[in-house]
Amino acid sequence: MESRALGYFVAVAEELNFTRAAARLGMSVPPLSRAIRRLESDLGVTLFARSPQRVSLTPAGETLLAEGRLALDALRAAARRTQRTETASLILAMKADGDAGLLDSLLTRYRADPDALPVTIRLCGWGAQPRLLLTGEADVALVTEPFDHTGLDTEVIHREPRVAAVASKGPLAARATLTPGDLGDPVIPDGVTDLAQLLTLIEMGRVRAASLPSSIRARYPRPGITYVDMPDAPPATLAIAWPAMSRSRATAALVRAAEHAALERSG
Amino acid sequence: MESRALGYFVAVAEELNFTRAAARLGMSVPPLSRAIRRLESDLGVTLFARSPQRVSLTPAGETLLAEGRLALDALRAAARRTQRTETASLILAMKADGDAGLLDSLLTRYRADPDALPVTIRLCGWGAQPRLLLTGEADVALVTEPFDHTGLDTEVIHREPRVAAVASKGPLAARATLTPGDLGDPVIPDGVTDLAQLLTLIEMGRVRAASLPSSIRARYPRPGITYVDMPDAPPATLAIAWPAMSRSRATAALVRAAEHAALERSG
DNA sequence: GCAGGTTACGGATCGCGTAAAAATA
DNA sequence: TATTTTTACGCGATCCGTAACCTGC
Numbered sequence: 001m002e003s004r005a006l007g008y009f010v011a012v013a014e015e016l017n018f019t020r021a022a023a024r025l026g027m028s029v030p031p032l033s034r035a036i037r038r039l040e041s042d043l044g045v046t047l048f049a050r051s052p053q054r055v056s057l058t059p060a061g062e063t064l065l066a067e068g069r070l071a072l073d074a075l076r077a078a079a080r081r082t083q084r085t086e087t088a089s090l091i092l093a094m095k096a097d098g099d100a101g102l103l104d105s106l107l108t109r110y111r112a113d114p115d116a117l118p119v120t121i122r123l124c125g126w127g128a129q130p131r132l133l134l135t136g137e138a139d140v141a142l143v144t145e146p147f148d149h150t151g152l153d154t155e156v157i158h159r160e161p162r163v164a165a166v167a168s169k170g171p172l173a174a175r176a177t178l179t180p181g182d183l184g185d186p187v188i189p190d191g192v193t194d195l196a197q198l199l200t201l202i203e204m205g206r207v208r209a210a211s212l213p214s215s216i217r218a219r220y221p222r223p224g225i226t227y228v229d230m231p232d233a234p235p236a237t238l239a240i241a242w243p244a245m246s247r248s249r250a251t252a253a254l255v256r257a258a259e260h261a262a263l264e265r266s267g
Numbered sequence: 268m269e270s271r272a273l274g275y276f277v278a279v280a281e282e283l284n285f286t287r288a289a290a291r292l293g294m295s296v297p298p299l300s301r302a303i304r305r306l307e308s309d310l311g312v313t314l315f316a317r318s319p320q321r322v323s324l325t326p327a328g329e330t331l332l333a334e335g336r337l338a339l340d341a342l343r344a345a346a347r348r349t350q351r352t353e354t355a356s357l358i359l360a361m362k363a364d365g366d367a368g369l370l371d372s373l374l375t376r377y378r379a380d381p382d383a384l385p386v387t388i389r390l391c392g393w394g395a396q397p398r399l400l401l402t403g404e405a406d407v408a409l410v411t412e413p414f415d416h417t418g419l420d421t422e423v424i425h426r427e428p429r430v431a432a433v434a435s436k437g438p439l440a441a442r443a444t445l446t447p448g449d450l451g452d453p454v455i456p457d458g459v460t461d462l463a464q465l466l467t468l469i470e471m472g473r474v475r476a477a478s479l480p481s482s483i484r485a486r487y488p489r490p491g492i493t494y495v496d497m498p499d500a501p502p503a504t505l506a507i508a509w510p511a512m513s514r515s516r517a518t519a520a521l522v523r524a525a526e527h528a529a530l531e532r533s534g
Numbered sequence: 535g536c537a538g539g540t541t542a543c544g545g546a547t548c549g550c551g552t553a554a555a556a557a558t559a
Numbered sequence: 560t561a562t563t564t565t566t567a568c569g570c571g572a573t574c575c576g577t578a579a580c581c582t583g584c
Contacts, residue, residue: 001270001342001343001345001346002269002270002271003268003269003270003273003342004269004574006342006345017538018538018539018540019537019538019539027574027575027576028575028576028577029538029539029540030539030540030541030542030575030576030577031574031575031576033539033540033541034540034541034574034575035574037540043346043349043350044350045349045350045352045353047349050538050539050540051538051539051582051583052537052538052539052581052582052583052584053537053538053583053584055538055539059352059353060349060350060352060353062352063345063348063349063352064345064348064349066513067341067344067345067348067349067403067513068345070341070345070512070513071338071341071342071344071345074334074337074338074341074342075268075270075273075338075341075342076268077334077338078268078273078330078331078334078335078337078338079268079310081330081331081334082310082312082314082327082330082331082334083310083311083312083327085312085326085327085329085330086312086326086327136334150511150512150513151511151512244417244418244511245334245337245417245418246333246334246337246417271549284563285563285564285565286562286563286564294549294550294551295550295551295552296563296564296565297550297551297552297564297565297566297567298549298550298551300564300565300566301549301550301565301566302549304565317563317564317565318557318558318563318564319556319557319558319559319562319563319564320558320559320562320563322563322564
């Protein structure tokens with residue numbers, strides 16, 4: 001199976017439409033159609049149920065979509081890490097302010113390790129870290145639960161209670177405590193990748209509430225936002241994550257540093 | 268990066284010789300040489316330090332070898348699992364007699380699970396299980412430590428003391444107990460994939476000793492072999508393993524069954 | 535008729551093999 | 560001189576795009 005054909009397949013499987021997929025791939029429909037047919041014939045399996053009105057995945061197509069994405073990620077990761085070998089640096093992905101104040105002590109400890117490399121911080125949006133790790137764009141990441149663990153190894157380095165951020169003018173602001181059930185469905189609109197943005201939406205009443213680590217309360221004080229304790233909510237856990245398959249010495253050293261920084265903080 | 272070029276690269280990196288690699292790939296040397304040069308130019312990185320007398324990997328080549336193997340495995344796994352979707356069965360890889368007697372109760376429990384699929388047992392050689400899982404030729408495996416954990420999730424389901432298998436005529440047979448140090452380097456000749464074969468070699472004196480789970484003592488009684496307790500050796504641990512990335516419901520059910528079977532045995 | 539996938543065909547690119555060349559010991 | 564990698568060159572296969580075709584609403 002050629003990786004090019006697999007890339008085509010994933011595009012079609014995501015769009016469920018040959019025309020849009022071809023546009024996304026920057027090619028015309030016929031070669032795409034033939035490439036998919038050839039892939040099906042090579043594998044000896046039907047991947048799509050086609051009708052002029054509707055393209056859908058067969059069960060075999062479902063598995064190829066899931067497994068194929070992983071394979072393509074691995075391929076991209078191999079290329080990226082190879083290109084970055086020369087520079088010999090470590091990329092740490094995290095959401096802005098997503099370090100629970102541990103970053104400084106973590107980096108200080110890390111630099112003392114003989115295996116340490118220069119560290120580049122890559123700030124990214126909500127939940128973008130797992131993909132950065134899997135595609136080789138980052139080597140380590142700080143992530144908060146919940147996130148997609150597939151293909152990652154993780155180590156919890158910090159836990160803290162949760163608070164609910166609600167609009168000060170809203171009905172929830174008067175409560176002494178809140179439970180996860182009080183918040184309703186935690187729907188975060190697409191395109192929101194920043195905490196300040198989310199808090200603004202809450203002020204505006206566009207989002208009802210958000211459950212956040214309590215350290216946010218001190219870091220983002222706002223008149224329009226009230227933080228309410230959530231004693232019943234599971235604690236917010238911060239973890240350090242890295243690709244399960246490739247733990248370099250430099251990565252291992254950073255994980256060690258994180259563990260020690262966590263111990264110092266908690267103990 | 269095309270998967271074909273990556274396959275060529277891995278072949279050359281393993282042979283460290285373009286001529287042999289080309290032979291292994293069933294092609295001639297020039298297109299191979301050009302494919303590698305093109306790969307280097309695409310990545311913008313030198314992968315091999317070449318001289319007519321000696322080809323060696325650069326640091327970038329080292330990372331591409333490690334990461335590239337994983338990517339190619341993922342690709343093969345995607346193809347295999349896709350082809351096997353139609354049959355909807357689960358392949359369990361294990362070494363013959365490598366189940367510590369747990370297999371029956373495991374399968375019985377599994378069949379009771381609503382997520383269960385028909386199970387095919389695939390017997391394989393020493394330590395072949397991890398690769399079968401990573402290339403999609405198997406879905407779950409029973410493995411004994413030590414084995415290569417990369418890319419796998421595992422759960423220990425059984426521990427038992429170790430015994431040393433030594434030649435009855437040899438000097439070690441008279442000892443009441445043995446330590447790991449007494450056994451010397453545990454060198455197993457290539458091509459030995461079977462326990463009976465190994466025991467024969469020990470009888471013949473070709474192999475000095477082997478440290479094995481104690482349940483082997485009852486299963487392979489032989490006049491020429493004496494089993495000696497090893498109270499100081501770490502216990503032999505049997506684990507169930509599956510690909511870290513893709514845990515299907517059927518796989519999860521088998522892992523659950525294994526855990527329950529282990530509890531029943533130990534409790 | 536129309537939207538969308540598939541075939542048909544011509545041109546360009548890519549990959550491969552044979553043959554010759556360059557490089558190192 | 561011998562071994563190994565690299566260039567040179569010609570052929571075939573593959574991939575792509577335009578145009579025509581087929582199918583279900």
